[in-house]
Structure formats: C-alpha cells, structure tokens
Amino acid sequence: MEKLNKVIYSKESKTGVAIQIFGVVCFFAAIPLLHTSTKSNSPALYLFFAGFFSFSILLWVIGSYQRRKFSKLGKTPLTLTPSVCTIGEEFKCSIEIRKPDFNSVKEISITLWQRRKIADDEYRNDIVWESSATPNINHVDGKTILDFSFTIPHDKEPTKKGFFSNNKYYWEASFEFVESMQSIKRTWEIPVKIKQASQ
Incomplete structure (x- = not known):
C-alpha cells in the first residue's frame, strides 16, 4: 500500500556541507605532498602542494558561504x-x-x-x-x-x-x-x- 505522504528535504540543504567535505578531503590529500616535498626539497612539489592547499581553503570558504545562505531560510x-x-x-x-x-x-x-x-x-x-x-x-x-x-x-x-x-x-x-x-x-x-x- 502506498504511503500517504513523504517528507522531502531540499537539494540546497546538502550543498554547503558537501563542498566543505570535499575541501577537507583535498586538504588531507595535500598533506602527503607536503611531506614528500620537504623530503625531496622539490620546488615543483611545493607549488603543487600550495595549489592543492589553496583549493581546499577556497572550497571551505565557498561551502561556508553556501551554508550561511541556506540558513537564511x-x-x-x-x-x-x-x-x-x-x-x-x-x-x-x-x-x-x-x-x-x-x-x-x-x-x-x-x-x-x-x-x-x-x-x-x-x-x-x-x-x-x-x-x-x-x-x-x-x-x-x-x-x-x-x-x-x-x-x-x-x-x-x-x-x-x-x-x-x-x-x-x-x-x-x-x-x-x-x-x-x-x-x-x-x-x-x-x-x-x-x-x-x-x-
């Protein structure tokens, strides 16, 4: 028998959190790069780490903005x-x-x-x-x-x-x-x- 009703939450309820989680994943992925770059003293690896780290921070900021925007309603x-x-x-x-x-x-x-x-x-x-x-x-x-x-x-x-x-x-x-x-x-x-x- 079909249920009488169903409660559905908006897609926007997950957007900010999902972006921040991806930012955290990128941050932890960058840590081994930092370890490797300090051992090898490679400028290229340092740059790669800096890019990964900056991207993770950017994702965290965007996620925070989306969560604040979501909280308005x-x-x-x-x-x-x-x-x-x-x-x-x-x-x-x-x-x-x-x-x-x-x-x-x-x-x-x-x-x-x-x-x-x-x-x-x-x-x-x-x-x-x-x-x-x-x-x-x-x-x-x-x-x-x-x-x-x-x-x-x-x-x-x-x-x-x-x-x-x-x-x-x-x-x-x-x-x-x-x-x-x-x-x-x-x-x-x-x-x-x-x-x-x-x-």
Whole structure:
C-alpha cells in the first residue's frame, strides 16, 4: 500500500556541507605532498602542494558561504501527498518555512528535466517541460506554510533514473526569490510515476 505522504528535504540543504567535505578531503590529500616535498626539497612539489592547499581553503570558504545562505531560510521540508505523484492525477504539497509572516514566494515551478549522455562521461541537463503553481500562504505558530496542488499532464515522462540509461528523466519543484540583493532558491526532487492500468 502506498504511503500517504513523504517528507522531502531540499537539494540546497546538502550543498554547503558537501563542498566543505570535499575541501577537507583535498586538504588531507595535500598533506602527503607536503611531506614528500620537504623530503625531496622539490620546488615543483611545493607549488603543487600550495595549489592543492589553496583549493581546499577556497572550497571551505565557498561551502561556508553556501551554508550561511541556506540558513537564511532554513530546512524548508516539503511534504508530498500522496508520497509519489501519478501522471494525470492531482498531488498536493506543503512547504514549511520557519519564519513568521513570510510572503516572498509568489509561485512554485514544476519542472521536468532530461539528463542525457552526449559523449563519454559527459552529460547535459535540459528542461523538457515547465509550469507553475500559485501557493496558498498560511501563517501558523510562528511558521509559514506554502500549500499548493498540481496535476502533471498525461503526455509527460515519469521519473526514469536507471543506472545504465543514457536518458534519465526527473522532476523538481522549486522557488526562488531575492532577499538583501541575494538570490535564495529551494529545489526538491519529486518522484513521478505512470498510473497503473486497472486490473
């Protein structure tokens, strides 16, 4: 039996942390280079270490910036009802924003993406179809809840993310607004399936 609803966290919730983790990995990868360069007294290895070290610091700074940017709005979980969207049937979503009297979001975008292989180890993401929904804004207990509903047209592709597939399809709900001259965006990947034929 299909679950009644599903809580989805935004892609942006992981971005800053992922960049900082990669920065830490680069930093630890640079330590053996420093050890080798001090033993061999090689200027080239010193330069290589300096480049690796600088790159790791840059990643840490970028990650910190992304985390500060993310904290302006917080986690913003999206609750999807039912837990999987069915093409041709209405689904409902609510987005929780831990800010009172928040009114910056005027529309939610619904986007179908195609990720296709164009060369060895090279992929391209293209928008296949896009539409929007107007949220109903509710202020409850110091939070703002954005409620909206949407029906995906019958002729659209469901989620297809097979590991060996050269053409993958995935769906996203998103919004974007500007605050203090800074663009704030939230994106959630939503599962979409084809309606099963009646037995």
